[in-house]
Amino acid sequence: MPAAEAALHDVYTEVLQRNPGESEFHQAVHEVLDSLAPVVRKHPEYLDAAVFSRICEPERQIIFRVPWIDDAGAVRLNRGFRVQFNSALGPYKGGLRFHPSVNLGIVKFLGFEQIFKNSLTGMPIGGGKGGSDFDPKGKSDREVMRFCQSLMTELNRHIGAEVDVPAGDIGVGTREIGYLFGQYKRLANRYESGALTGKGLTWGGSQVRTEATGYGTVYFAQEMLRARGESFDGKRVVVSGSGNVAIYAIEKVHEFGGTVVACSDSSGYVVDEAGIDLDLLKEVKEVRRERIDAYTEHRGRLVADGSIWEVPCDIALPSATQNELQEADAIALVRSGCRYVAEGANMPTTPDAVRVLTDAGVAFGPGKAANAGGVATSALEMQQNASRDSWSFEYTEDRLAGIMREIHDSCATTADEFGSPGNYVVGANIAGFLRVADAMVALGVI
Structure with a gap:
């Protein structure tokens, strides 16, 4: 096995040993590492700094219980997660997913993907993800509210506009973000609108975020x-x-x-x-x-x-x-x-x-590139919150369209540069990795 491939194989073996039973996370890591042999050959300094190993290990993994009371007065219990994966480019950024399938491996796979997706946007945001095995389907609004308030009672101490900025995902829409933000505001005792994105338009949200x-x-x-x-x-x-x-x-x-x-x-x-x-x-x-x-x-x-x-x-x-x-x-x-x-x-x-x-x-656009529009617009929402501004739908959509064109072009030119013309998977993985890797080297071994 060539030296570059052998080095990446060793990293992947280490990931398997450290994270048993997390098949989705293993799949996501393998898909990225499988593209990076040309990077190892061109940038051996990344090996010296253990960037490949460090980028596969979350900076922080938080698991907590979420007790709440249903409409019948019964105490219910769910589990909450937040994986703060990489902050080399900025505060952790990634959604919250409420679905019965959510477990630590799912959240880690999503958070790992988020590192490279966020990097591709060109915005100053790191990668993270979170959620719960709570299922909002069939629940009343009051039950959803009580659950969200309980979740945020713990989560609030780990997030903030300059720390970690959650958003929505499967099972988490404007209703859930509203309940989460209301409890965050109550606990923080300040209107820190940049602490969550996907908010309603009348209370700090961005045009086009839904779309x-x-x-x-x-x-x-x-x-x-x-x-x-x-x-x-x-x-x-x-x-x-x-x-x-x-x-x-x-x-x-x-x-x-x-x-x-x-x-x-x-x-x-x-x-x-x-x-x-x-x-x-x-x-x-x-x-x-x-x-x-x-x-x-x-x-x-x-x-x-x-x-x-x-x-x-x-x-x-x-x-x-x-x-x-x-x-x-x-x-x-x-x-x-x-x-x-x-x-x-x-x-x-x-x-x-x-x-x-x-x-x-078949021309294949991987999710970390093709569906990056959501987090890109979340970052635009953060910009508006920071400047106490609000942009029009047309202006925000024009910004989104420009970001997606730049992501496509970055993937295409990077694939060409590293010997895989037309391969958007290789282009997305390498382009997303390089920006994060350079920041990690610059920041030292942390």
């Missing part, structure tokens, strides 16, 4: 298309999921001239050949909070089993959850003529599926 991840994914895909002399015009698009990211990805695809013919939730997927009716989807998912089958009461058809990736398309935007697009799905996409995949979710494509897609010449 940012979905819009940003489509902006990135648009640049991938442009690099091959194409556009969204007339393209069939499949978007998995039907939450915030998927809804606003669908909206932007339609604005750019594409047609989204399918979307999904955990109960199945909807096929609507005329194009997903966005107003109806928003009514079903955001207003009525119902399952996707309610959409088909009015139009389209529901497929309760099988894979959404069996629907023929030119462009696929996996925007639901990790490891949803597997090897068999990638084979189906290639067979149907799909030529572009951009990840709206975090690590939704398995390594085997990525290999199938890239071997077939």
